[in-house]
Amino acid sequence: MKTKIKELRKQNKLSQEELALAVGTTRQTITSIETGKYVASLPLAYKIAHYFNLTIEEVFDLSEYSNEKELLK
Amino acid sequence: MKNYKKSITFRICGLSFMVLVAAILGIFDVFFASVKIKTSTVFGFQCGLTLGLAISALPLIIRYKKALRSEEKLQLLFNKENDERMKVIKSKAGMPMLLITSSVMIIMAIIIGYFNITVFYTLVAAVLFQLLAACIVKFVYMRLI
Numbered sequence: 582m583k584t585k586i587k588e589l590r591k592q593n594k595l596s597q598e599e600l601a602l603a604v605g606t607t608r609q610t611i612t613s614i615e616t617g618k619y620v621a622s623l624p625l626a627y628k629i630a631h632y633f634n635l636t637i638e639e640v641f642d643l644s645e646y647s648n649e650k651e652l653l654k
Numbered sequence: 655m656k657n658y659k660k661s662i663t664f665r666i667c668g669l670s671f672m673v674l675v676a677a678i679l680g681i682f683d684v685f686f687a688s689v690k691i692k693t694s695t696v697f698g699f700q701c702g703l704t705l706g707l708a709i710s711a712l713p714l715i716i717r718y719k720k721a722l723r724s725e726e727k728l729q730l731l732f733n734k735e736n737d738e739r740m741k742v743i744k745s746k747a748g749m750p751m752l753l754i755t756s757s758v759m760i761i762m763a764i765i766i767g768y769f770n771i772t773v774f775y776t777l778v779a780a781v782l783f784q785l786l787a788a789c790i791v792k793f794v795y796m797r798l799i
Binding site: 601602605606607609610613618619621622625 | 729730732733734736737738739740742798799
């Protein structure tokens with residue numbers, strides 16, 4: 582899943598470790614989420630979005646899921 | 655975090671108890687054990703395993719004590735232990751059930767070992783194999799996700 586975490590981090594001059602500490606996870610998990618290897622759980626996605634004062638949709642690209650929904654119709 | 659501090663203190667007590675058991679077993683082995691017991695493979699394994707566990711417990715005790723002194727280190731430790739990605743990886747590697755079954759199998763192997771050495775070797779080999787397989791799976795998933 583594509584995310585804007587890296588851009589947001591750079592805008593706010595935050596390191597992965599600082600963000601990880603703030604949202605209660607590890608640096609490795611933030612790396613995995615940024616590279617799209619790991620999809621964050623809903624609580625973690627909410628924490629990350631809330632940390633940047635944004636909504637989950639603004640941080641995480643959920644378009645692939647909406648496309649899937651359309652395919653199922 | 656208060657509950658976590660309690661849990662850490664409880665873990666330090668448990669690990670210290672393990673070190674104490676290893677020390678008692680070591681003293682028994684050196685001073686009181688008969689030649690028959692000393693030459694027993696199972697007793698040697700038992701002492702070696704306890705000693706190994708005690709040695710690996712020492713750095714953990716130090717880490718937990720350091721974490722209790724610093725709020726930031728405690729938070730980092732808490733984050734590391736409750737990291738959702740690691741939880742997913744561990745569950746894919748069969749944890750914690752695999753650790754529970756391995757521990758039970760080792761205890762059974764030690765008890766049965768005093769009666770039948772073949773069963774002891776078989777059980778220990780099975781435990782080693784399943785732990786090795788779990789480690790490999792864990793490392794593979796750590797690279798994948």
